[in-house]
Amino acid sequence: VVDLPLGATEDRVVGALDIERALVEGVQAFAPGLLARANRGFLYIDEVNLLEDHLVDLLLDVAQSGVNVVEREGISVRHPARFVLVGSGNPEEGDLRPQLLDRFGLHARITTIDDVAERVEIVRRRRAFDADPVAFAQQWEREQQRLQRRIRTAQKRLPSVILTDEALYAAARLCVALNIDGHRGELTLARAAVALAAFEGRESAQPSDIARVATLSLRHRLRKDPLETSGDDARIERAVAETIGAAARA
Incomplete structure (x- = not known):
């Protein structure tokens, strides 16, 4: 897991000339950046919606091609940069570009817990951790x-x-019903449904699995409709009831 801080420079992200080797040895050498370290791993961005525009553009290019190309200071380097993008942020602090948001497979929304028993249990566990972190972990x-x-x-x-x-x-009908652009919606639904079936020890993924992962996979891919009165979750649940139900009867 590689952490990409908000204040990172472009050189640190993509890589650049190794200044130390250039001064000490007099040779041109490439110093890999965060994208090289994240290859075949995870690239985590905290407060991703506050990421600077030029870094967003850079990530879009690399995520699309899977290759990082660096041409500067007499250096020309290409290296693979395939990673799973993980981000967190508060949507009230700013929106994320739809092009970048679409690169995230699943989208989890954190909301306040209303159940009193669960809130009490959270406080109990936190107090237990504060009192003795080692015993709590054990x-x-x-x-x-x-x-x-x-x-x-x-x-x-x-x-x-x-x-x-x-x-x-079922996945295709659901994406058509919700006017999802592109095909990443179906791909994410398929991958998540298969992963869910594997986690639960089943041999195949069914339309019911598509229904269970629909909100996580499609919430952030919905087109914004100013005339729509219901929330994103309600829109997806309604579309699931109409399409997955129809598929099951067929």
């Missing part, structure tokens, strides 16, 4: 290990999980 270590084993098993099972034609058609 208390939940067995649960963490159980989850890790389940994830590793799902990763091994993933290549053998079948995405049924019914699930594919």
Whole structure:
């Protein structure tokens, strides 16, 4: 996991001339940037909606091609830069460009918990952690290990999980009903549905799996309609009821 800070310069992100080697050894050498380190890994951006425009443009280019091209100070370098983009931010502080937002596969919205029992449990666990962090970690270590084993098993099972034609058609109908641009919506729905089936130990992904991952996969891909009175989640749930239900009956 590579962290891309908001104040990062373009040279630090893409890479540049290794100044130290140039001064000490008198040679032109390339100093890899964050994109090189993130290859085949995760690139995490905190407050991604506050990222400077020129870095957003750069990330869009690299995410599209999977290759980082650096041509400056007499250096011409190309290297692979395929990474999973992970970001967090407060939408009230600013919007993210739709082109970049579309690069995120899943979108989770954090809301305030209204259930009183859950709020009480959160406070209890936080107080327990503050009192003794080591004991708290040991208390939940067995649960963490159980989850890790389940994830590793799902990763091994993933290549053998079948995405049924019914699930594919359900994903396509859902994206058409919601006017989703491009095909990343269907691709994300398919990948998430297969991953869910693998995690739950099933051999195939069905339309019901598409329905379960629809909100996470499509919420951030919806076109903004000023005349729409219902929220994004409600729009997706309504479309799921109309399309996935129709697919199941067919």
